[in-house]
Amino acid sequence: MNISWYIVLSALLFTIGAIGILIRRSPMVILLCLELMLNAGNLALVAFSREVGNGQGQVFALVVMVVAACEVVVGLGLIVAIFRRKLPLDVDDLRELRG
Amino acid sequence: MEAxxxxxxxxxxxxxxxxxxASxxxxxxxxxxxxxxxxxxxxxxxxxxxxxAAAQVVVYAGAVMVLYVFVVAYVGSTHEPTFDPIPGQRLFTFLLAFFLFVEISAAVLSSALKALGTHGPDVPAGFGNPAAIGNLLLEEFLVPFEASSVLLLIAAVGAIVLANRKRQAGGGATPSGRPFGAECPEGITPPPAPRSGDPVVSSGHSSAAGASGGQHGIPALAKQNPGSAQ
Known part of the structure; x- marks a missing residue:
């Protein structure tokens, strides 16, 4: 398979993740859609690594995985804290910072 | 077969x-x-x-998703309203997504990367296996490797701090009895939680102190608390 197929698939997955972030309002689902976008980036990184022919892109993808895991842990901690305070889990209601 | x-x-x-x-x-x-x-x-x-690929299955699909399942089971399903808060939001979303897809694809495919239309160069047999990645991580990318380990540690500590149940002063205070941010700073004794059996004077005094204590933390959160608790 040509590398460009992987790149187009990665762009499609990134777009689906962006749609999810824009139309969903539950913070949990928004985090899941962020995962989709990060994984699309990972796929592009690994595809470019194969295209160039060295493994540096794969190391980059591994670091992206680490950062994604950290983001998930902190985000889920925030969701649990929001839930404990009995606030609504809806990003349209949690907009105190919007001013 | 590969296709x-x-x-x-x-x-x-x-x-x-x-x-x-869509779920x-x-x-x-x-x-x-x-x-x-x-x-x-x-x-x-x-x-x-x-x-x-192995890290994807083990770390992502194994560990991170288990964390998600735990939190979803703890929080439960929320009821998302189906109407658009902004008129035409979905239409604009799909338009924007379509243009984003076209733009990324056009930008990448029209680039000068000649190897995009090929399978990529022939790579040695051990390309991408754990030994090769380990060599890269420990020789060429040692500093990012260590930095990511420190980042994981910080994230773990931060998650514990975020999700930790607040210490309940006085004991016996229910989670709904004391709003968030009501912990007193050090040096000030916390007001006793109002009890139903207390005399009228002290009960009124302590509840007023508790209310004023609840306002110095995060007023907006404390303000929303009684309404959304229904």
Missing amino acids: VIFFLAAIGAVVGAIGVV RNPFYSVLALVAHLFSLAVLFLLLTAAFV
Whole structure:
């Protein structure tokens, strides 16, 4: 398979993740859609690594995985804290910072 | 054969991604994301990235998704309203997504990268296996490797601090009895929680002190608390 197929698939997955972030309002689902976008980036990184022919892109993808895991842990901690305070889990209601 | 596997995995990845976005129940979203991650691992294997594929399955689909399942089971499914808060939001979303897809694809495919239309160069037999990745991590990318380990440590500590149940002063205070931010700073004794059996004078005094104590933390959160507790 040509590398460009992987790149187009990665762009499609990134777009689906962006749609999810824009139309969903539950913070949990928004985090899941962020995962989709990060994984699309990972796929592009690994595809470019194969295209160039060295493994540096794969190391980059591994670091992206680490950062994604950290983001998930902190985000889920925030969701649990929001839930404990009995606030609504809806990003349209949690907009105190919007001013 | 490779093309067949690619298209099967690609269809699985796209269907999983659409399932994440379209499911009403967050639990089904998580399951769809697991299917999506497995499909992506197959794609990584096709790209001769064996170690990244294994890490994808073990770390992502194994550990991170278990965390998601725990939180979804703890929080429960939320009721998302189906109307658009901004008129025409969905239409604009799909328009923007379409243009984003076209733009990314055009930008990448029209670039000067000549190897995009090929399988990529021939790589040695051990390309992307754990030994090669380990050599790269410990020789060429040692500083990012250590920095990511420190980042993981910080994230773990931060998650514990965020999700920790607040210390309940006085004991016996129910989670709903004391709003968030009501912990007193050091040096000031916390007011006793109002009890039903207390005399009238002290009960009124302590509840007033508790209310004023609840306002110095995060007023907006404390203000919303009684209304949303229904």
